[in-house]
Every structure is written in structure tokens, then in C-alpha cells.
Amino acid sequence: MKIVYFYQYFSTPKGSWGTRVYEFAKEWVEQGHEVTVVSSVYSKSDLKAEKLIEDQYFEGIHVKVINVTIDNKQSFMKRIWSFLQYSFLSSYYALTLKADIVIASSGPITIGLPGLIARYIRGRKLVFETRDLWPEGAIELGIINNSLMKKVAYWFEKICYKASSYIVTLSPGMTQNIKKRFGFKNVDDVTNAANIELFSTPVPFDSEFVSSKSYAIYTGNIGMVNNSYWLYETAKVLKRSNRDDIKILLIGEGQQREELEALAVKEGVDNFIRLGLMPKSDLVGYVQNAFVSLVPLKGTPVLDTSSPNKFFESLAAGVPVIQNTQGWMKDFLTEHEIGLTLDPNDPEQLANALIEMKDNPDKTNMMGKKSLTIAKQYFDKDYLANKMLKILEKVHGEK
Numbered sequence: 001m002k003i004v005y006f007y008q009y010f011s012t013p014k015g016s017w018g019t020r021v022y023e024f025a026k027e028w029v030e031q032g033h034e035v036t037v038v039s040s041v042y043s044k045s046d047l048k049a050e051k052l053i054e055d056q057y058f059e060g061i062h063v064k065v066i067n068v069t070i071d072n073k074q075s076f077m078k079r080i081w082s083f084l085q086y087s088f089l090s091s092y093y094a095l096t097l098k099a100d101i102v103i104a105s106s107g108p109i110t111i112g113l114p115g116l117i118a119r120y121i122r123g124r125k126l127v128f129e130t131r132d133l134w135p136e137g138a139i140e141l142g143i144i145n146n147s148l149m150k151k152v153a154y155w156f157e158k159i160c161y162k163a164s165s166y167i168v169t170l171s172p173g174m175t176q177n178i179k180k181r182f183g184f185k186n187v188d189d190v191t192n193a194a195n196i197e198l199f200s201t202p203v204p205f206d207s208e209f210v211s212s213k214s215y216a217i218y219t220g221n222i223g224m225v226n227n228s229y230w231l232y233e234t235a236k237v238l239k240r241s242n243r244d245d246i247k248i249l250l251i252g253e254g255q256q257r258e259e260l261e262a263l264a265v266k267e268g269v270d271n272f273i274r275l276g277l278m279p280k281s282d283l284v285g286y287v288q289n290a291f292v293s294l295v296p297l298k299g300t301p302v303l304d305t306s307s308p309n310k311f312f313e314s315l316a317a318g319v320p321v322i323q324n325t326q327g328w329m330k331d332f333l334t335e336h337e338i339g340l341t342l343d344p345n346d347p348e349q350l351a352n353a354l355i356e357m358k359d360n361p362d363k364t365n366m367m368g369k370k371s372l373t374i375a376k377q378y379f380d381k382d383y384l385a386n387k388m389l390k391i392l393e394k395v396h397g398e399k
Helices: 020-030 076-096 109-120 136-140 147-163 172-182 196-200 228-240 257-267 280-288 301-305 309-316 328-336 347-359 361-378 381-397
Strands: 002-006 034-042 053-058 061-070 101-106 125-130 166-169 187-189 215-219 247-251 272-275 292-295 321-323 339-341
Touching: 002 020, 002 076, 002 109, 020 034, 020 061, 020 381, 034 076, 061 076, 076 109, 101 109, 101 381, 109 125, 109 147, 125 147, 125 381, 136 147, 136 301, 147 172, 166 172, 166 381, 172 187, 172 301, 196 280, 196 309, 196 361, 215 280, 215 309, 228 247, 228 257, 228 272, 228 347, 247 280, 257 272, 292 309, 301 328, 309 321, 309 361, 321 328, 321 347, 328 339, 347 361
Parallel strands: 002 034, 002 101, 034 061, 101 125, 125 166, 166 187, 215 247, 215 292, 247 272, 292 321, 321 339
Antiparallel strands: 053 061
């Protein structure tokens, strides 16, 4: 099959972002399929471009790089403009690239434009991949407030789903949400994958900032949606409790990094450590040597459906997880006894949980070993790449 994948955030393991599309496309290429990814330049990926449009190749994957920069630090309007630029420019490839299957990977929902053009003008079969529930998430978080914009966004979401031969989501919660709201049956979840080999293979670890098993780790965007202040307030509780042996380590960038850094310096919270973005290959050692991984999100219903990369990577590294949503991740951790779900507004509860896990290393290590076993069973990248490929083959074979 010739597969065209519209996805704005493409990254290889050399970047500091999720590699789902890279891993899937690499597997499909190895099985003899042709894959072209149409991407922009995300600040956390390793893609770079000098021309407006560049052809780049990674492990047989053809990447059309549209030189439009997307950064989480951009203002809301600047990000919207970046999304629209990519949407309009990528529509040219929806018209011109040969394809048996077109995948449009959202959010943002504007990715639907090239998908719809490929579907209705070129007659391509469309698979819509829902990585975030746009626009519902943006509306629930207060990012979109205008009533007209809400109506248009919901209308466009429905149009994209109706045009699709199949809808792939990244979590069971998203699948249930779409089926309940629209009544569609052609919906299934293919979660984010874990590179088991990369994250489970022990690597040397020597850090000037933290020692092994002395810290809880958070990786990713530092901002409001990720409930970063919850982590900072927890560090303050640990400091007041004289538990300087427990550090909270954040690795990433985001809208709130600078203000939290300034606050930590001002208030002398030296157990709250921030490091910048780093390639996956460097990140592995930090994840493996944490005694627990933190997956915080703002306490709002739409985020209960989330499927963050750090969740899967932590389990693949054999590290238990603490998270705070009330959806499928809570059910999964409870069922397999590989982590905890806490109140997103209670830093003292998180501090107490960290103290309990740090003071009971045998129990914590057993949870970690079980985490790796579960990751191999449910989240192996090759298994999930093939699961999605079977969906594409089914769509391709339908008249």
C-alpha cells in the first residue's frame, strides 16, 4: 500500500518527543509498504529545515517537511496560525501525492482539512487518528471560549469523522467517547507504543543532579494542562517534612518552566530540579533510575481519556506510575497493581505516596518489575504497529 500520513509532530528517537509515527511507519516500510509523512517542524522533534518544503528520509520513511515551526511556548493565536499554515500547505500534498490510504492525525482538528481534500476531491480512503479529543479538550480547558468557534469546531470534528472509513484513537476512553457521542461503530483504539528494547535495556547512569532511586521523574511539557504546580507544591511539602532524600525531577520545556524555576530559587525549594529537553537516548537512563514516574494532568474530564507517551515509556523502563486522571489509566494501574491514582489537587497526598514508595523499596521494585511485564504484553511498538496496519489493510480491501 501507499500510505500518506498527515502528522505535524514527526520525530525520531534523536528528538525529545514521542516516536509513535516513526516507529509505526518504520515497521510498515519493512513489510514492503510505501509511507510518506507530511510534517511540520515541532520544537521538541529532531526535524530541521532550511527551505519552505524539504524531502527527508529516515529508515525508508519519506518525510515531507513543511518549514512551519510549532512550539508549546507560542501564544494561543500564534499556535492557531501555525496550525492553519500547516493545514493549507499540506493540502497541496493531499491533492498531489499518490495514496491508497490517507491518515490524518489530530490534534489539532485543522489536520482534518488535508484529510477531507484527499477524501472528497481525490477519492482516497481516509483513516482519522484521534490523539486528542479536539475540540472538546480545548473547550473544556477554556482555551476556546467563543460560542461561534465552539459550534464551528464541533461541526468540523463531526465532518472529519463522517468522512473517515475508520477512526483510530489512542486510548479506550477516547473510543468510548466517540462511540457515545456519534454512534459510530468503525472506531478502535491503538494506544501509544513503548519502545521496549530502548527503555528496558539498562544503560550507564551518572548524573550530577540526582542519584539512582532518589527521585520521582516527570518528562514532557511543563504547563497548566500538565498540572506542573502540583509537582512544585509537592516538593515544598517534602521540604517541610525534612525529606531532602526525595527529589522531584522535571525534564522538559513549557509555558510554566521559567516561572517555576524562579519560584523554586526564590523559595529555596532545591529538591525541585528542572532539566531541559534531551534526546530519547539520553532520557532513558533518567527514567530507568527513578523510583517512580509522575504522569500528572489537570483534573478535568476530557483529560481522563489521555494517552501520554511518558506513561508507556515509564512502564517499559520498569518504573511504576503515579497519575491523577479518573479514566482508563486509573483502571489499568488498579487492575495490574503497577501504580497509584491520586487527587490532582492534593500535593500532601502525593508527598505521602512518594515517602511510602521511597521507604519501601522492595515493594516499589516489585511494582516496577511487573510494570515491564505488562508493557511487553500490551504496549509493544511492533504489536501495535501491526494492529494499526491490519486496520489499514481492512480499509484498503473494502469497496
